[in-house]
Amino acid sequence: MATVAPTRPRAGRNSELGLLAIALAVGVAAYAIVGLNLDGAIPGDLVRHVGILIGLTVVLHLVMRWRAPNADPVMLPVVAGLNGLGLAMIFRIDQPLAARGLTSGFAERQLMWTILGIVLAIGVLVLLRDHRTLRRYPFLAMVAGLLLLCLPMVPFIGQTINGARLWINVAGFSFQPAEVAKILLAIFFAGYFVNRRDALTLAGNKLLGLNLPRFADLAPIVVVWLVSVGVLVLERDLGTSLLFFGLFVAMLYVATEKVSWIIIGLLLVGIGVVFAYSTFDYVAARFDVWLNALDSEIYNRDPGGSGQLVRGLFGLAAGGLMGTGLGLGHPDLVPYANSDFIVASLGEELGLTGLVAILMLYLVLAQRGLRAAIGVRDGFGKLLASGFAFVIAFQVFVVVGGVTRLIPLTGLTMPFMAAGGSSLIANWIIIAILLRISDAARRPAPAGAGSVVGNETALIALGDLAPEPPSASTPTTPPARQSAFGWDNDDPEPDTTSHSQTELIGHREEHPTNAVGHESDRAQDTGDIRGDVEVPRAGLDGPGGTERGTSEGVVGPARGTSTAPEQDSAEDGFGDDDNPTEVVKR
Amino acid sequence: MSELVVTLIRLGYLVLLWLLVLAAIGVLRRDISGTRVLARGSLTGRSAQAKAAPDGGAPPGRGSRGKRGAPTRLVVTAGPLNGTTLRLGENSILLGRAPSSTLVLDDDYSSTRHARIFPSEGGWYVEDLGSTNGTWLGTAQVEGPTPVPVGTPIRVGQTVIELRR
Numbered sequence: 001m002a003t004v005a006p007t008r009p010r011a012g013r014n015s016e017l018g019l020l021a022i023a024l025a026v027g028v029a030a031y032a033i034v035g036l037n038l039d040g041a042i043p044g045d046l047v048r049h050v051g052i053l054i055g056l057t058v059v060l061h062l063v064m065r066w067r068a069p070n071a072d073p074v075m076l077p078v079v080a081g082l083n084g085l086g087l088a089m090i091f092r093i094d095q096p097l098a099a100r101g102l103t104s105g106f107a108e109r110q111l112m113w114t115i116l117g118i119v120l121a122i123g124v125l126v127l128l129r130d131h132r133t134l135r136r137y138p139f140l141a142m143v144a145g146l147l148l149l150c151l152p153m154v155p156f157i158g159q160t161i162n163g164a165r166l167w168i169n170v171a172g173f174s175f176q177p178a179e180v181a182k183i184l185l186a187i188f189f190a191g192y193f194v195n196r197r198d199a200l201t202l203a204g205n206k207l208l209g210l211n212l213p214r215f216a217d218l219a220p221i222v223v224v225w226l227v228s229v230g231v232l233v234l235e236r237d238l239g240t241s242l243l244f245f246g247l248f249v250a251m252l253y254v255a256t257e258k259v260s261w262i263i264i265g266l267l268l269v270g271i272g273v274v275f276a277y278s279t280f281d282y283v284a285a286r287f288d289v290w291l292n293a294l295d296s297e298i299y300n301r302d303p304g305g306s307g308q309l310v311r312g313l314f315g316l317a318a319g320g321l322m323g324t325g326l327g328l329g330h331p332d333l334v335p336y337a338n339s340d341f342i343v344a345s346l347g348e349e350l351g352l353t354g355l356v357a358i359l360m361l362y363l364v365l366a367q368r369g370l371r372a373a374i375g376v377r378d379g380f381g382k383l384l385a386s387g388f389a390f391v392i393a394f395q396v397f398v399v400v401g402g403v404t405r406l407i408p409l410t411g412l413t414m415p416f417m418a419a420g421g422s423s424l425i426a427n428w429i430i431i432a433i434l435l436r437i438s439d440a441a442r443r444p445a446p447a448g449a450g451s452v453v454g455n456e457t458a459l460i461a462l463g464d465l466a467p468e469p470p471s472a473s474t475p476t477t478p479p480a481r482q483s484a485f486g487w488d489n490d491d492p493e494p495d496t497t498s499h500s501q502t503e504l505i506g507h508r509e510e511h512p513t514n515a516v517g518h519e520s521d522r523a524q525d526t527g528d529i530r531g532d533v534e535v536p537r538a539g540l541d542g543p544g545g546t547e548r549g550t551s552e553g554v555v556g557p558a559r560g561t562s563t564a565p566e567q568d569s570a571e572d573g574f575g576d577d578d579n580p581t582e583v584v585k586r
Numbered sequence: 587m588s589e590l591v592v593t594l595i596r597l598g599y600l601v602l603l604w605l606l607v608l609a610a611i612g613v614l615r616r617d618i619s620g621t622r623v624l625a626r627g628s629l630t631g632r633s634a635q636a637k638a639a640p641d642g643g644a645p646p647g648r649g650s651r652g653k654r655g656a657p658t659r660l661v662v663t664a665g666p667l668n669g670t671t672l673r674l675g676e677n678s679i680l681l682g683r684a685p686s687s688t689l690v691l692d693d694d695y696s697s698t699r700h701a702r703i704f705p706s707e708g709g710w711y712v713e714d715l716g717s718t719n720g721t722w723l724g725t726a727q728v729e730g731p732t733p734v735p736v737g738t739p740i741r742v743g744q745t746v747i748e749l750r751r
Contacts, residue, residue, distance in 0.1 A: 015613045022606045029602055033595055040587065074610050081606050130685065325596035350600065357603040364610050371614075377685070443686060 012073030019077035027084015034092040037327030056118040063122050068439035072368050078361045086417030096332040106419045113421035117428030124432035131436045135380045138191030145184030148177035164237040178240045179426035190383035193255035201256045224248045225268045239410030250390040290408040308335045312344035323351030339419040343403045366393035375441030385437045388430045657736045657749035665745030678704030696743030710734045
């Protein structure tokens with residue numbers, strides 16, 4: 001039996017600055033090397049090009065020192081590195097495109113979008129002081145998200161590119177509203193699940209050892225599935241459709257921690273894919289390309305041949321283990337080498353070694369998002385952070401899986417790297433919100449905070465631990481079933497940043513028996529876990545109903561013998577966590 | 587450029603890329619989980635140490651808390667959190683709208699860090715933390731640290747709390 005003791009994270013702003021220096025060096029060096037290898041000289045506009053990136057990320061770093069001093073120190077450098085490397089790669093692919101007289105100038109546009117993205121991220125960090133503000137308008141977020149999702153359907157402004165009707169074109173700028181919609185829908189899902197978590201967790205029938213949810217609770221997932229299929233039918237884009245449904249299922253799993261939801265979700269995806277494969281030619285063509293990419297008939301088919309995919313694979317093969325070197329390969333032979341196939345371009349010029357490093361950066365980014373989700377105390381923040389982390393990881397999986405022929409190719413973008421403004425802006429906003437949540441998650445306890453009283457008393461009650469000085473910096477927590485996502489009712493104090501000074505023993509008059517009732521249950525649990533101590537519980541079965549009618553006789557023995565469960569009595573309902581007037585145990 | 591230089595730049599860039607990855611992992615390694623897993627024995631070991639050396643000074647307020655007549659919990663009797671009960675430990679309780687407060691008040695009439703209730707010398711005291719609308723103990727406004735008798739209402743914004751035995 002082990003116990004879990006939290007450690008206190010450092011704010012890490014200086015580590016962030018150091019990492020940021022390396023990350024910017026990655027971007028600057030890539031830009032310089034491209035110039036050296038292509039023209040034999042460092043590009044003339046290097047200073048302007050990288051100066052903007054350096055200046056803006058440093059400003060963002062300073063804003064974080066000001067407004068989010070405890071935010072995660074790794075996210076910003078990782079994102080800056082990815083964005084810088086993506087810019088350099090887009091610039092590098094521009095050169096042969098321009099030489100062949102094709103549309104080029106993507107790097108300039110991408111730089112402009114980067115500026116806009118970072119400025120928006122700064123704006124989010126400055127204006128959004130508490131991520132829980134976002135929770136106020138879940139249905140507004142839903143309506144806005146769905147409207148944005150439907151926007152490309154509107155005649156005149158909607159635009160169809162390569163068969164997918166995902167873009168709108170306003171005043172010469174094309175934009176993918178779905179990218180912003182995914183932020184809004186993540187906010188809506190988080191607000192919705194936080195209220196519905198109790199019901200969705202309720203078990204229904206058991207099938208093959210799996211706790212199925214109740215039939216009535218299936219309605220929301222079916223609705224979202226229908227919306228996703230609608231996106232697939234009307235906008236003809238498999239990637240976006242999968243992203244929304246995947247986001248919903250992932251957040252549903254985080255909210256309920258029930259594997260059965262994932263299985264139900266996968267079944268629904270399976271049904272959707274079979275339906276799409278048999279109904280839509282373009283989906284069937286994607287599957288053909290995926291399964292029989294090297295058939296010469298399919299390779300030469302136009303449109304919808306596998307030429308792009310196979311040339312991407314040839315590029316990856318040419319790169320080998322160490323790559324051809326930036327600027328020395330031929331990634332431009334692949335259509336959309338700077339957006340959909342930027343992974344293949346990077347793999348060709350940086351090799352497997354470089355591509356794995358890039359994937360590691362994405363892994364770190366997603367991990368930091370999930371870590372913020374575990375650390376943050378409110379259910380909304382947990383769901384939102386894990387949803388965003390999932391979105392980033394899922395896009396990387398779908399894009400890299402598509403390019404490497406693990407799964408059929410779909411139309412998602414590589415976050416922060418692929419050329420495309422809407423995705424870049426949306427991802428910078430996502431990072432700003434994640435930074436805001438991680439700031440809340442890692443905020444140290446207020447001055448004068450001590451140890452978790454309830455946990456100590458638990459151990460004292462069980463005769464296992466003497467009182468510790470209240471100033472103990474690393475309180476111990478009793479062995480409890482740990483929730484993977486640190487939901488409060490399962491895991492009393494998963495995060496390190498704050499320690500309750502007093503314990504919540506009951507919330508509402510409507511549940512007057514909770515305090516004492518739970519105490520007796522949990523005392524037995526704890527006793528069972530510890531095994532060796534008989535817990536006297538006689539005093540607890542007394543007149544348990546009166547948390548307000550405070551008779552010494554009830555509370556006295558409870559405190560003297562088994563106050564163990566105090567910290568857990570919040571389990572009388574996740575509703576407590578949801579209530580806007582929530583009682584946060586600090 | 588010579589072949590050698592090109593190769594060196596190519597490999598050097600990969601080294602730089604991995605340096606970023608490893609440095610990032612180095613920074614996050616420390617709080618990758620945020621917790622340390624202790625063997626059960628080490629916990630009892632720590633408790634034995636705590637027994638042996640109770641940190642010099644007076645033992646923490648647990649003794650005083652056990653005294654008859656001392657309040658053991660804090661009850662919200664009016665306001666949005668009506669019915670909420672907090673068990674009093676030996677640490678102070680921060681009231682306010684800040685999410686870091688012990689009792690988070692969602693109340694436009696309370697300040698971010700509104701008031702503090704803390705134990706001292708066997709009794710509990712309330713102290714206003716410079717709030718906009720003030721803290722009231724019974725009918726008097728709280729100025730400095732004021733002893734809180736059991737059962738006396740403390741008003742913070744729309745919330746009324748009192749200490750109970």
